[in-house]
Structures are given as structure tokens and as C-alpha cells.
Amino acid sequence: MSYQKYGIERELVERIKTKLKNPQVKERVKSILDGVTKQELQDRTRVKLLTGQLAKAVNEPLTVKQTDQIVHFVVDMKIDPNNTFHLIKLWGMFR
Numbered sequence: 622m623s624y625q626k627y628g629i630e631r632e633l634v635e636r637i638k639t640k641l642k643n644p645q646v647k648e649r650v651k652s653i654l655d656g657v658t659k660q661e662l663q664d665r666t667r668v669k670l671l672t673g674q675l676a677k678a679v680n681e682p683l684t685v686k687q688t689d690q691i692v693h694f695v696v697d698m699k700i701d702p703n704n705t706f707h708l709i710k711l712w713g714m715f716r
Contacts, residue, residue: 623714624694624714624715627690627691627693627694627697628686628690629687629690629691629694630687633681633687634715636681637679637681638715640679640680640681641679646678646679649678649679650675650678650679653671653674653675653678654671654675654702657671657702658702659699659700659701659702659703659704662695662696662699662700662701662702663696663699665692665696668691668692668695668696669688669692672688672691672692672695673688676688698711
């Protein structure tokens with residue numbers, strides 16, 4: 622399943638990927654996501670909060686619609702940050 626099926630624009634993803642090449646930005650993002658659990662990634666309120674924090678960390682303002690699309694995508698993916706297969710799957714999706 623692709624993020625584009627959720628209405629998330631490829632241009633947005635590409636801008637964020639470019640920004641994450643900056644080591645300082647990457648470290649900010651890693652610190653926000655450090656310790657996040659599968660249960661938290663299934664909680665829409667928590668995912669929405671994380672999305673806002675991450676958008677601020679990469680200096681990428683998101684509309685309400687974009688935020689909702691990202692939250693919907695993350696919850697539907699049932700991501701387990703401790704499952705290597707899940708992380709590889711995500712890596713392949715965003716390469």
C-alpha cells in the first residue's frame with residue numbers, strides 16, 4: 622500500500638526526504654520518535670501530536686487535510702517500530 626493512495630503528495634514526501642539529509646534535522650526527528658511504541662502509533666491523537674512535532678522539526682507546515690491524511694496512513698499501516706520487517710517495508714516505500 623502506498624502513501625499516495627492516502628492522498629499524501631509525492632512532492633511533500635520528497636521535500637521532507639531532502640530536509641532529512643541534514644544531520645541536525647535528522648537528529649531532531651530521531652529524538653522525537655525515540656521510544657515511540659506500536660500502541661502509540663495506533664492512537665490517532667498521539668499520531669496527530671507526533672505529526673505536528675515532526676512537521677515543526679523539519680520546518681514543513683502542514684494543512685489540516687495533510688495532517689489527517691498522514692494520521693490515517695500511519696494508523697492503517699499498523700507500524701511496529703520494533704519489527705524489522707515493518708521498518709524495511711516503510712524504507713522501501715519512501716526510498
